[in-house]
Each structure stands twice: as structure tokens, then as C-alpha cells.
Amino acid sequence: MLNKYGVTADELERQLTTRGLQLITISFNGAADDPAQHKAVLARARDAMDFLHRFGADRLVVFSPKRGKSPEAFATMCRFYNQLGEAAAQKGFKAGLHNHLGQMVQTPEEIDRCMEMTDPKLFSFAPDTAHLYLGGGDPAAIMNKYKSRLMMVDYKDAKRAALGANYIENTFDLGAGEIDFPACHRVLRDGRFNSWLCVDLDIARKGPRASYEACDAYIVRTLEPIYA
Structure with missing residues (x-):
């Protein structure tokens, strides 16, 4: 690279x-x-x-x-x-x-x-939450099943409708898709996860800055209180 x-x-x-x-x-x-x-x-x-x-x-x-x-x-x-x-x-x-x-x-x-x-x-x-979900899984359930083996996690939202070969169109900013991130976050909290958690973007429809600002707002509003 x-x-x-x-x-x-x-x-x-x-x-x-x-x-x-x-x-x-x-x-x-x-x-x-x-x-x-x-x-x-x-x-x-x-x-x-x-x-x-x-x-x-x-x-x-x-x-x-x-x-x-x-x-x-x-x-x-x-x-x-x-x-x-x-x-x-x-x-x-x-x-x-x-x-x-x-x-x-x-x-x-x-x-x-x-x-x-x-x-x-x-x-x-x-794991990547979007690929877990688009692959037919429940991200929180899979993360919970293997919580003792988690070494890092990619958070990425997704919607299953009209899933085709170009899966990138099915990925979204956090909170704009269908994945239950509060459930995922509770798995990490309960498992005392202490490693890297990455907000991952495959597509930024309004530009990288706007997407990361939207993700940041979602994290502060919805996910941070889970660890409070």
C-alpha cells in the first residue's frame, strides 16, 4: 500500500x-x-x-x-x-x-x-458487524458466542434489502442501518472487552467527514451510556 x-x-x-x-x-x-x-x-x-x-x-x-x-x-x-x-x-x-x-x-x-x-x-x-449481518447472522449473538476470542471489532451498519454483488451499497453509517449496536455493545461490556473497536466505513455518501461525524454522534448518544 x-x-x-x-x-x-x-x-x-x-x-x-x-x-x-x-x-x-x-x-x-x-x-x-x-x-x-x-x-x-x-x-x-x-x-x-x-x-x-x-x-x-x-x-x-x-x-x-x-x-x-x-x-x-x-x-x-x-x-x-x-x-x-x-x-x-x-x-x-x-x-x-x-x-x-x-x-x-x-x-x-x-x-x-x-x-x-x-x-x-x-x-x-x-468480526465485522456488517458482514456478520449481511452474511445471515445476528452480530450480537455471534459476538457473544465468541466473546472470549474477540481481539478487535469493526462496527459497521447495514441493511439486508436488495443485497447484491455490490454489498458496499448495503453498508451505512452507525445508526442508519438495521444492526442492534446497543446489544453488541452490551456483549463487549459484559465480556469486559479491552481492545480496539473500529468504526469502519466502506462508503461515505456525504463524504468521510460527514459520515464520521454522524457515527460519532451516534456513539456518544447511544453507545457511551452503556458503559457509563
Whole structure:
């Protein structure tokens, strides 16, 4: 990503410091379902964690491969995630699954399978509420089921109506969709969640500033009192 925009790590660090921001993770993926590529994927993961460590980060968010694979490929993926989690732990990191539409871990059933087939001591869960909901799940219920494995959470609202291939059109600012975020927040409170909670935007219909201001107002008005 830095190469794409011609930005050095030093420049990124300066910009983050200037803006009072902190880099907490990256979206990491690779051919977890292909044993022939596991060595290379692990090497890239270690490089990614070395980069993140420079900025004080200790989370590696892992996206699964594209859908349409066999049950054997799913099992291979899960075995690899245990290896990846072990490699992460050696660097003082946590690695965890990020559910996503169009990928091998999309539905509640697939999340269950992945969680069952990975070691909770090695591989965590970093859910996206919009993808949980659009994938057919109840975000609060799924978060509650795996609250002991939550390493970070992306809050993103969504509506299911007219869900098509371009799911981004089904995502919204917090409070503008159908997800019960107060229920999600109570799960985090009751589970004594103490990690990163990210307000995630796939689309900003009125611009990024307006969207984040709307999300901020929703958080202050609706979610902050839950922790009060």
C-alpha cells in the first residue's frame, strides 16, 4: 500500500503523529487453503507484523480466501491459521479471523466451523458487524458466542434489502442501518472487552467527514451510556 502511493514508513509515522492517530493493524490475506503457498504466506505475515510492530500494533486481522472451495480446503485453511497464530504469538501479536462476504468464512455456520477447527489459544476473532449481518447472522449473538476470542471489532451498519454483488451499497453509517449496536455493545461490556473497536466505513455518501461525524454522534448518544 505504501508503495502504491509513494509513501515511506517514515512519512507515514510522521503523518500519524501529526494527526494524533495510531496504526493498529492491516488487512492480511493469503492462500491459507493451499499448502504449497503456506511458507510464503507465513513469511509475508511475519513481514507485516514486523512493520506493524514499529507503530506499536499487536493485532493481525486475517481475511480468508475466496469462496467456492472444498471441505478439505477449509480444513487446510484452519490448520494453517493455527500455524499463523503460533507465528503471531512468537512476535507478541494476536492473529484473528475477519469474516467477509465472498470469502470462505462468510456465514454463521462457516464462522462456527472455523472457530471449532482452530485453537482458541492461537487464533482469535476480529468480526465485522456488517458482514456478520449481511452474511445471515445476528452480530450480537455471534459476538457473544465468541466473546472470549474477540481481539478487535469493526462496527459497521447495514441493511439486508436488495443485497447484491455490490454489498458496499448495503453498508451505512452507525445508526442508519438495521444492526442492534446497543446489544453488541452490551456483549463487549459484559465480556469486559479491552481492545480496539473500529468504526469502519466502506462508503461515505456525504463524504468521510460527514459520515464520521454522524457515527460519532451516534456513539456518544447511544453507545457511551452503556458503559457509563
